Structures are given as structure tokens and as C-alpha cells.
Amino acid sequence: MKRRSFFKKSAGAAVAASLMPLGAEAVASKQDIGVRTSDKWHHLGKGKSEIPNRKKKVQYEVVVIGAGIAGICAAVTAARTGAKTVLINDRSVLGGNASSEIRVTVNGVQWLKNEHRMERETGVIEEFQLENWYYNPQESYPVWDHVLYDYVTRQPNLDVMLNTQALEAYMDGSQIKAARCWQMTTETEYTVEGQQFIDCSGDGLLAATAGAEYRTGREARAEFNESFAPEVADGWQMGATLMMITKDMGRPVPYYPPSFTIKYEAEKAHDRKIKQIKEGYWWVELGSDDDIIADQEFNRHKLMGYMHGVWDYIKNSGNFPESENIVLDWVGSVPGRRESRRFMGDHILTQKEMENYKHFPDAVGYGGWSLDEHNPGGIENLSEPPSYFHDKFKQVYEIPFKSLYSKNITNLLFAGRNVSVTHIALSSTRVQATCATMGMAVGTAAALGVQKGVTPRQIANEHIDELQEQLLRDDAYIPNRPARDSKDLARKADVLFASSTTSGDVKLLIDGVSRDEIGKIHHWQSRGLDAEVRLEWKKPVSISSIELKGDTNLQRAIHMHKNPLKNKDQVLGMPPELIKACSAQVRVKGKWVDVASVSNNLTRLVKMKIDPVKTTAVRILLKETWGAENIKLFEIRCYS
Structure with a gap:
């Protein structure tokens, strides 16, 4: 619906009227809104009048x-x-x-x-x-x-x-x-x-x-040869949506729609089936074919009307007897925007x-x-x-x-x-x-x-x-772009080996790709816990940082959903594959020295900062996961 049409809606008339210009006399004459000259503040604690500081x-x-x-x-x-x-x-x-x-x-x-x-x-x-x-x-x-x-x-x-x-x-x-x-x-x-x-x-x-x-x-289809673009360019922008959440009261509860409700014409709706009544519907959406930012407040008001219209249809049409005990628990007032x-x-x-x-x-x-x-x-x-x-x-x-x-x-x-x-x-x-x-x-x-x-x-x-x-x-992923950091001392190690292996190869920890790709393995995995990975250099190197990238199963969702029922197939907690505890040692004059320890780790990228030390070997002791039987790593880095 275009903006001008909105004024014809009785439910929106009051809102529209309230936004009418008030005249030049009501508009501040100063562009600098932080400067006060007529703020009559009598500060009782200081016993005097002053102008508050509102500009910084x-x-x-x-x-x-x-x-x-x-x-x-x-x-x-x-x-x-x-x-x-x-x-x-x-x-x-x-x-x-x-x-x-x-x-x-x-x-x-x-x-x-x-x-x-x-x-x-x-x-x-x-x-x-x-x-x-x-x-x-x-x-x-x-x-x-x-x-x-x-x-x-x-x-x-x-x-x-x-x-x-x-x-x-x-x-x-x-x-x-x-x-x-x-x-x-x-x-x-x-x-x-x-x-x-x-x-x-x-x-x-x-x-x-x-x-x-x-x-x-x-854009018009011809501008970039986009098959899904319209034949002729136009002003349409994808709209904003208001959401809602419901709860079961355990007893029948009626619903009385507010005055701004806009009737939902379900019989005309294409592919908008009500498949669940737990959460709101992303298709309660309004866009614009002109200035979507200028239209935002008008659209917000109408979206609230449409949202309640859909719920009124669910509760009062008689088509959803399962909604008898269900009530609105949270309703959005701020639309989620898609495009401007x-x-x-x-x-x-x-x-x-x-x-x-x-x-x-x-x-x-x-x-x-x-x-x-x-x-x-x-x-x-x-x-x-x-x-x-x-x-x-x-x-x-x-x-x-x-x-x-x-x-x-x-x-x-x-x-x-x-x-x-x-x-x-x-x-x-x-x-x-x-x-x-x-x-x-x-x-x-x-x-x-x-x-x-x-x-x-x-x-x-x-x-x-x-x-x-x-x-x-920093643990971003760029397709087709492996890391090749010349400052990474791990890539220059003369020897790299692990205490045990069940899959992958310890040498893959320095191949520059910190996740498995389709048809390509980039990990090393231990046999059991208390595993060890060691790096050796023929000549001493100065080390001040050791960085690991562990496993969080990147093919499994971790997002939270407004409807908790949709989280049921996820791990509702820390990924069991993730390293929970590890430590690092360096070899100095033939002896292993503890230099860093991490416990209760919550991140895939584990950074261990240490006092700069010259060494010919680094030993990573991988002690515990959040539940997995084996420990999987994708990368090791060392920096001076």
C-alpha cells in the first residue's frame, strides 16, 4: 500500500494527524541542538542557577x-x-x-x-x-x-x-x-x-x-543480466516484519483484538498457511515502492494491525480449535527491516x-x-x-x-x-x-x-x-583463500608430530585452511583425551603467542530461536567437540617449561600469550573437551 493511501484508513487517521507539521513557530530556530541558552536550571545542591552541559x-x-x-x-x-x-x-x-x-x-x-x-x-x-x-x-x-x-x-x-x-x-x-x-x-x-x-x-x-x-x-534485468530481476527497474524494496510469541495458559482464554486491527483475508492468501501457533509469521511484512524510510512509522502502525489481524483470525475464525488455550505472550513493536x-x-x-x-x-x-x-x-x-x-x-x-x-x-x-x-x-x-x-x-x-x-x-x-x-x-573463513602468513613460525617448524591420530594428519594443522571443506580434510584428530602435539625447530625461535583453532562442528547450527522448540535438534550448550582445557610447554635448555594454561575454554580460537622465550620446541597438551571422546584441531600458529 502506498503512503498516501494510508490516510484513508480510519485506524491510521489519528496517527497520521499527529504527525502533521506544527508550523514554523514550533520548530527550533537553532541548528545546534546541544547548546542551551534558556534552560532555567536552579541547582539546589550548588545554590545557584546554571546552564547544563549538553554538548560534548x-x-x-x-x-x-x-x-x-x-x-x-x-x-x-x-x-x-x-x-x-x-x-x-x-x-x-x-x-x-x-x-x-x-x-x-x-x-x-x-x-x-x-x-x-x-x-x-x-x-x-x-x-x-x-x-x-x-x-x-x-x-x-x-x-x-x-x-x-x-x-x-x-x-x-x-x-x-x-x-x-x-x-x-x-x-x-x-x-x-x-x-x-x-x-x-x-x-x-x-x-x-x-x-x-x-x-x-x-x-x-x-x-x-x-x-x-x-x-x-x-534493478532492471538487463543492467546486470540477472534472471530474477524485473524486466523494468522499479522502486520496490523488501519490507519489515513484526513478530510475536505465544504461550499455553492451560485453560480457555478469549482474544479481543485492539481497535487498530486490520482484518486478515486468509481466503485470498497465497502460500501463507498457518502451520503453527507458537510464534509469529515472517510474512506479516510491509515494504515500499518509494521512500521506505519515510514510510517506516506508517508501516509500523499497519504492521501492528496486520499482526493482530492474523492472530484474530487464528483465535476467532473457528478454524484453529487448538488455539483455545493459547495467548499472546510477547508482541513486537519494532519491525525487523530487510532493505532500504x-x-x-x-x-x-x-x-x-x-x-x-x-x-x-x-x-x-x-x-x-x-x-x-x-x-x-x-x-x-x-x-x-x-x-x-x-x-x-x-x-x-x-x-x-x-x-x-x-x-x-x-x-x-x-x-x-x-x-x-x-x-x-x-x-x-x-x-x-x-x-x-x-x-x-x-x-x-x-x-x-x-x-x-x-x-x-x-x-x-x-x-x-x-x-x-x-x-x-582471527578465525574468519575466506573461500579459496588459504592462510600463508609469513610471520607464523609454526609453518617453519622442521618437525610436527602428534601423540596419536584417528583421522586427518597432524601436518594439516599448518595447511592454511581451518575447517574441513567438501571433499577435503584439514584437521587432525587424536585418539582419546590427554593428547599432545609437538613442534620442533632446528634453530631456536622466539615465541610469545601460541594460537589454536579447535572444533565446534561447523555443520551444526548454534543460533538461538525465539521459539525454543526449533532448537531441539541443536546442542543446547557448549559444543561437545570444543577444547575445554589445554596447556603449553616450551623446551629450554633441554627441559620442558610450563608457559600457559587454559581452562573452561569457550572459544574455537584459543590464544595463549606468553612471556617471550627462545626455544627449539613447543608442546601443546590437549587435556579435555566439553564432552567428545577425541580432540580435533584445525590449526596451530606460533608468533614471536
Whole structure:
């Protein structure tokens, strides 16, 4: 439904009227909203009147806007790579579409048409998902919010600003110098200066005000030779969805729909069968054929009406007697968005490149969710199916770095649904775990840009190998790009052997690929616990860091679902294959010396920092898993 039609709806008239302009006299005359001149504050404690300080300036090296899954991964990675970083979010909780406010499942590469079916994403996104199962076995979404908050706020080098909207970019030519932000809860205007800016906000207001080139809508089929694109370009963008959760009261409970309910015309609905009544329906969705951002509040109001309309149909149509004892327990008020602005980079990723599995020399991420384009109009277009699952992939496709930064703003990067892809390509790349791979890539790139004093484009053209190596070291996966880090001393070991082997080969621990691929093994697995892996060098080497990549079964889901019944086929806790306890020794003057010990480990990437020592041998003692009988490793690295 177009925006102008909304005013004809009686249920929406009051909302529409409340948003009418109030006249020029009601608009603040000062553009600088943080400066107060008429704030009549009498401070009783100080015994005097004063003007509150509501304007501040802060400085960072990397500024990340938007704390969804992509933004969290970008900010954490930038901070870990050495940049002083701030993560700015316009809401009270982290996680974006995955937060308790919206509750979209963190999907990624799954349903592949090969023997793996799933090729789970590792690195930062895996870390906080595993922590969630450790700290939140009750599968509570509000607790998930706090797990994310703890994970992010404890990271060194990283500050977090919540309830803060980035309103506009301050520019110096084609470079962003600062973000003008408004923190609602403190009534404070912040000027956030930075060297590199990453917009992970989805809608991309900061990037838009910077003048970054973007497009919206659907490309014509001929522009990129995309078979699933429309014949003629148009303005349609995939819509937003509101979710709900129910519970069983154990007794009959009636349902009385609110006044804003919009009747659900089930008899007209194509492929929208009510198959369960536990959770909400992703097809309660509204898009736009024009300015989807301007339409958001109108669409939100209607979505609430449609959501209650579907539930009214379930409870009161008489077609679902099993709903007699079922009530709404949680209903969303914040729609989960799928599409708006797509900012243009030096490359636009297309359907054809993804389906042909094009290899990009600058690949930094990957995807594999099916081409899943939701229909124009959403629930207001009942004659068409809610989504066109155009195609499933046989293997993962690569995401190039040149699609993750602005083509015309020199220090601006992107991760998430606002990156440089076509509308059809977005139908796959938009899922959150895929966005997480982009987040790690741009966070790393931004930090490298600060260290080297270069732009993202220069990273792409002159330092892409270094960016890829850092990502691989940090447990990202890049298809068709094995690690070959010349600084890794394990690759230079003269002898590498293990105490026992049941599958794989200990020499595969330095082959540069830290997961098994289709038809290719890249692991070593012990026979039983208390296993040992040893590295020997003919000449002494200086060691200060030992890094392992263990097993978390990357072909098994670990995401939490808003409906716990859908988690029943997963391991509801730490992966049993994961290393729980290990230690390291070095040989000095012919004697083994204990240098590091890890217990209660929660991460696939295990880092053991030690005091620098010269040695001719390192011994890794693998003691315990979270339940598996054998210990599996995919990689060992050593650094001075």
C-alpha cells in the first residue's frame, strides 16, 4: 500500500494527524541542538542557577554506527586490531534485528545443496553465540541482550554509546571528519571525530548525509543480466516484519483484538498457511515502492494491525480449535527491516556472480543463504507468495571487499544490508551471520587503515593480502583463500608430530585452511583425551603467542530461536567437540617449561600469550573437551 493511501484508513487517521507539521513557530530556530541558552536550571545542591552541559566532543580512530550483528563484529574486530573504537547505537539494546526487541534468528549459510548443507560462520559471531549458550541456557531473549552487552563492553579499546542517533556527517571534501550525534537519554549532542567510519546501521543515515552514492529499488534485468530481476527497474524494496510469541495458559482464554486491527483475508492468501501457533509469521511484512524510510512509522502502525489481524483470525475464525488455550505472550513493536539504501562501492555484487561462484582476489567474506526475495507489497499483496525462494546454492559464494566501502567518500565503509549489492543479491546477503563476515572484514580494514594512514580503496588495491591474512588469523573463513602468513613460525617448524591420530594428519594443522571443506580434510584428530602435539625447530625461535583453532562442528547450527522448540535438534550448550582445557610447554635448555594454561575454554580460537622465550620446541597438551571422546584441531600458529 502506498503512503498516501494510508490516510484513508480510519485506524491510521489519528496517527497520521499527529504527525502533521506544527508550523514554523514550533520548530527550533537553532541548528545546534546541544547548546542551551534558556534552560532555567536552579541547582539546589550548588545554590545557584546554571546552564547544563549538553554538548560534548569525543575523538576515536574508528567510529562504528549501528550495533546489530554486523556492527558488533566490526567494532570488536577494529578494537582488537588495535584501533581506539566507539560503537554507536540508536536503541537501548545491542543486536539490532537479533535483539529482544525484534527477535530475528541469526541465520547464515545453510540449506546448501551439498553434503555439508551448513557452512557456519566463525570468528566474533561464533564467540558471542557460544557465550550465550554458556550464560543463557534458559534461552531468554532479554538475557541474550545482556550477554551481548557484556561481550561488547568488556572489550579493551572499545566504548559503547547507546540511545544515540548519528544525525549527520561533518565533511572535509570527500572525507568524513566527524559524526553529529544526539543521545536521547542524556539530552546531549555529541560530535564524534574519527579517522575511519563504518556505517552498519542498515538505513545508513550518516552515509547518506555524507553524500555517499546509493540506490534503492530493483534493478532492471538487463543492467546486470540477472534472471530474477524485473524486466523494468522499479522502486520496490523488501519490507519489515513484526513478530510475536505465544504461550499455553492451560485453560480457555478469549482474544479481543485492539481497535487498530486490520482484518486478515486468509481466503485470498497465497502460500501463507498457518502451520503453527507458537510464534509469529515472517510474512506479516510491509515494504515500499518509494521512500521506505519515510514510510517506516506508517508501516509500523499497519504492521501492528496486520499482526493482530492474523492472530484474530487464528483465535476467532473457528478454524484453529487448538488455539483455545493459547495467548499472546510477547508482541513486537519494532519491525525487523530487510532493505532500504544500498550504498555503491567500487564493485556491485550481483546474482550472476554469486550463482557462478565468481572468485574475487579481494574476497573477505562469504554467503550461501538462498536467493530469497520477498514479494512487492508483502501482506498487502496476498495474491503472490510471500517470498520467491529463487535458488539455493551448491556451495558458498565470495563477497569482495570492494563492495564494502564507498566509491565516493574516502573513509567510509559498510557492513550489513546497506552494502554494494543489487536488490536480487541482497535477498541472500542480508541475513545476519553473512553480514557478520562483512563486519569482521571492515572492522579489520578500518583498523589497518588507521595504522597505515590509508583509505579503504588503498587497502583494496595495495594491502588486500594483509587484510585477508589478519582475518584468517582471527578465525574468519575466506573461500579459496588459504592462510600463508609469513610471520607464523609454526609453518617453519622442521618437525610436527602428534601423540596419536584417528583421522586427518597432524601436518594439516599448518595447511592454511581451518575447517574441513567438501571433499577435503584439514584437521587432525587424536585418539582419546590427554593428547599432545609437538613442534620442533632446528634453530631456536622466539615465541610469545601460541594460537589454536579447535572444533565446534561447523555443520551444526548454534543460533538461538525465539521459539525454543526449533532448537531441539541443536546442542543446547557448549559444543561437545570444543577444547575445554589445554596447556603449553616450551623446551629450554633441554627441559620442558610450563608457559600457559587454559581452562573452561569457550572459544574455537584459543590464544595463549606468553612471556617471550627462545626455544627449539613447543608442546601443546590437549587435556579435555566439553564432552567428545577425541580432540580435533584445525590449526596451530606460533608468533614471536
